[in-house]
Amino acid sequence: SQQGEEDPQALSIQEGENATMNCSYKTSINNLQWYRQNSGRGLVHLILIRSNEREKHSGRLRVTLDTSKKSSSLLITASRAADTASYFCATKDTNAGKSTFGDGTTLTVKP
Amino acid sequence: DTGVSQDPRHKITKRGQNVTFRCDPISEHNRLYWYRQTLGQGPEFLTYFQNEAQLEKSRLLSDRFSAERPKGSFSTLEIQRTEQGDSAMYLCASSLVPTSGSVNEQFFGPGTRLTVL
Numbered sequence: 744s745q746q747g748e749e750d751p752q753a754l755s756i757q758e759g760e761n762a763t764m765n766c767s768y769k770t771s772i773n774n775l776q777w778y779r780q781n782s783g784r785g786l787v788h789l790i791l792i793r794s795n796e797r798e799k800h801s802g803r804l805r806v807t808l809d810t811s812k813k814s815s816s817l818l819i820t821a822s823r824a825a826d827t828a829s830y831f832c833a834t835k836d837t838n839a840g841k842s843t844f845g846d847g848t849t850l851t852v853k854p
Numbered sequence: 855d856t857g858v859s860q861d862p863r864h865k866i867t868k869r870g871q872n873v874t875f876r877c878d879p880i881s882e883h884n885r886l887y888w889y890r891q892t893l894g895q896g897p898e899f900l901t902y903f904q905n906e907a908q909l910e911k912s913r914l915l916s917d918r919f920s921a922e923r924p925k926g927s928f929s930t931l932e933i934q935r936t937e938q939g940d941s942a943m944y945l946c947a948s949s950l951v952p953t954s955g956s957v958n959e960q961f962f963g964p965g966t967r968l969t970v971l
Contacts, residue, residue, distance in 0.1 A: 776959065785858075785945060786897070786962040831896050833960075840909055840951075841887065842960060844896035 748845045749832055755851040762819040764848040766832030767812075775808055776842065777817050778831045786831065789817075824854045856880060858963035860946050866969045867936055874932045875966045879948030886929050887960060888921055889945040890914065897945055903929060904951070936970045943967050 750765045766775070774793045778786040792799045792808045792815065799806045805818040819826055829849045833842040859878045867873050879886045885904050889897035900919070901911045905926040915921075918936075923929040933940055944967075947960040 778962075783943075783967075785964040786947075788959055788961060791959050833896075840885065840902050840904070841899040843899065844889075846894070846896045 749830070749848040751848060752846070753849045753851070755853065756822055758822060758824055758852055758854050760822055760852075762822050762826070762850055762852070764817045764830050764850070766815045766817070766845060768815075768832075768834045768843075769813065770834075770836055772810075772834045772836060774835050775806075775815050776833045776835070777804075777806060777815075778833060778844075780829045780831065780847070782828075789830075819850075822850075822852045824852050826850060826852045858946055858948050858961050860944075860963040860966050862966055863964060864967050864969075866971065868971050869936060869938060871936055872932065872934045873936060873968065874930055875944055875946075875968075877929045877931070877946030877948075877963060879927070879929070879946070880950075880961055881927075883948035883950045883961075884926070885949045885951050886923055887947040887949075888929070888931050889947065891943045891945055891965070892941075900931075933968075936968075938970045941968055941970045 748767050756762055776791045777789045780786045790801045790806050792806050803820045808815045829847040831844050831847040833844045835842050861876045887902040888900040891897045899912050900915050901921050903923040906923050918934045921931045943965040945965045946963045949960045
């Protein structure tokens with residue numbers, strides 16, 4: 744199974760509401776990244792949080808990392824219809840060059 | 855456009871044929887990755903290069919798959935004797951790994967969608 748597992752698998756909200764997605768992982772990590780993917784397109788990097796960081800902000804995005812629980816969350820505030828996409832977390836193991844992705848959360852923001 | 859590019863964007867082929875995909879990374883990036891993504895799943899790691907050296911290959915990369923990065927710039931991924939199960943989006947990513955650090959933000963290309971009939 745994938746190292747990162749996102750929860751929930753699907754999320755549907757109204758425009759203006761906040762969206763929270765969670766990611767759990769199993770091994771020690773160097774960093775964790777969140778990506779967005781619009782249907783049929785490549786992945787767009789959103790934010791990277793290092794293992795020694797607990798929280799990071801970028802615009803309407805807020806990411807937290809709890810290494811003791813091996814979990815991360817992505818919060819999108821004041822969501823817009825354009826935020827509709829799949830969101831993936833990816834972990835980079837301490838000794839690995841690759842990133843390992845979960846199966847994503849599909850977010851639908853209704854106008 | 856200075857991002858990662860992939861060619862072709864779409865490929866339809868018949869079972870048993872060979873296909874080759876190309877990836878051009880961001881020019882100063884020393885690492886290049888190949889991933890495969892099927893519908894409803896996250897990307898699965900296939901292989902990655904640091905400059906021209908192939909440093910890791912997934913067990914998903916059967917002997918029908920081969921990847922090269924001959925001059926440490928662009929890369930090709932070849933699939934021989936394609937099977938219907940090879941139908942997927944093949945994603946390429948690149949990153950710059952400095953000698954002093956390990957932060958590793960990957961930039962993805964748009965992908966090549968392969969359909970094997």
